[in-house]
Amino acid sequence: MTLGAQQDTSYHNLPVLITGGMGFIGSNLVHALVRQGAQVTVLDALIPGGGGDPSNVAEVAPDVRIVNDDMQNAECVEALLSGQRVIFNLAGEISHIRSMTEPLRDLAINCSAQLQFLNLCRLLNPAATIVYASSRQVYGSPKYVPVDEEHPVNPVDFNGVHKHAAEGYHFLLRQQFGMRTICLRLGNVYGPRQAIHQDCRGFIDAFLRKSLAGESIEVFGDGQQKRGLLYVDDAVDAFLKAGLAGYSAAVYNVSASSPVPLIEIARTCARVAGSLPPRLVPFPSERLSIDIGSFHSSSEKFHREFAWSPRVGLEEGLRKTLEFFKSRRASGLHASSHPVSR
Ligand SMILES: NC(=O)c1ccc[n+]([C@@H]2O[C@H](COP(=O)([O-])OP(=O)(O)OC[C@H]3O[C@@H](n4cnc5c(N)ncnc54)[C@H](O)[C@@H]3O)[C@@H](O)[C@H]2O)c1
Numbered sequence: 001m002t003l004g005a006q007q008d009t010s011y012h013n014l015p016v017l018i019t020g021g022m023g024f025i026g027s028n029l030v031h032a033l034v035r036q037g038a039q040v041t042v043l044d045a046l047i048p049g050g051g052g053d054p055s056n057v058a059e060v061a062p063d064v065r066i067v068n069d070d071m072q073n074a075e076c077v078e079a080l081l082s083g084q085r086v087i088f089n090l091a092g093e094i095s096h097i098r099s100m101t102e103p104l105r106d107l108a109i110n111c112s113a114q115l116q117f118l119n120l121c122r123l124l125n126p127a128a129t130i131v132y133a134s135s136r137q138v139y140g141s142p143k144y145v146p147v148d149e150e151h152p153v154n155p156v157d158f159n160g161v162h163k164h165a166a167e168g169y170h171f172l173l174r175q176q177f178g179m180r181t182i183c184l185r186l187g188n189v190y191g192p193r194q195a196i197h198q199d200c201r202g203f204i205d206a207f208l209r210k211s212l213a214g215e216s217i218e219v220f221g222d223g224q225q226k227r228g229l230l231y232v233d234d235a236v237d238a239f240l241k242a243g244l245a246g247y248s249a250a251v252y253n254v255s256a257s258s259p260v261p262l263i264e265i266a267r268t269c270a271r272v273a274g275s276l277p278p279r280l281v282p283f284p285s286e287r288l289s290i291d292i293g294s295f296h297s298s299s300e301k302f303h304r305e306f307a308w309s310p311r312v313g314l315e316e317g318l319r320k321t322l323e324f325f326k327s328r329r330a331s332g333l334h335a336s337s338h339p340v341s342r
Pocket of ligand 1: 019020021022023024025026043044045046047050051052053069070071072089090091092093094109113133134135136185186187188189190195202
């Protein structure tokens, strides 16, 4: 039995809150929600070293309430929560490698902040649907592929441990208080507005950065590790569908349909960008220790219940992404040049 007697069927005029809404996936979601006529509020702390950037929401800023504050700030959150029908909870830290050197930072962002925010949601707006951006990293090295939701959870880095704990907070709200919370375990997402300038995030940031510079992409090891890459519009579509869910299960994989060896991803990226061909380099030891090898998860459950499938293929997605960054560079858009309210 969940709270929230009324089931929403459209985002038109629907009040929605997006935590992490100036980040990569969050901002793409904001754009989609504005197109669908939702009443959008963004809450983002623009944490240093994260992917948040005011320019990500600059085009839609007149139609969105943008609050530059921390989800742990009770006074601020209290003022925003009332009346929200769907809360897209995308605030977080995604760097696996940084979580190993700064585990307490990762704990603060991915656990403490989440718990404080969710506790306020429970007290002030328990009828809202909450969709949480979790990660396939909770599974760790796969025991079998494709990895389904029954696969054991065994993260190999602090980020995976903390994302799993945050999932647990969402599950508890569901079990103990009947709240409608849904966790989407995302695979590698890429596309416009991702923070490719950060060096400690995923491989695809580095691939795109090198390609845009016309340089040769460095692929670690033999390049045969497979990954599914999900174009951000497909990830956004999954969030939109989950946000209007009535009854649903607690957790779903949301990932690309088929995995591709990293060397193939690099070749495609270089070909589309017209940059130098990729080259293989030895695996840096600090990355090898948290590498999960080939990974492929199955989104069959989400597909079955939400009629969702990824629509954008790798080459098309890379082309759109590279075009976005080229035009952004040409227009000189960069962080911190747009007004946000506190
Ligand atoms: N990008 C991916 O491939 C991927 C894969 C799996 C899971 N995820 C998850 O999806 C979510 C979004 O990822 P992203 O790639 O857009 O990351 P991002 O770094 O671009 O965006 C995250 C945003 O959250 C904000 N934030 C962090 N802590 C906050 C706080 N306490 N209060 C308010 N805002 C805060 C940051 O300022 C940032 O703008 C994250 O939770 C991440 O773990 C992403």
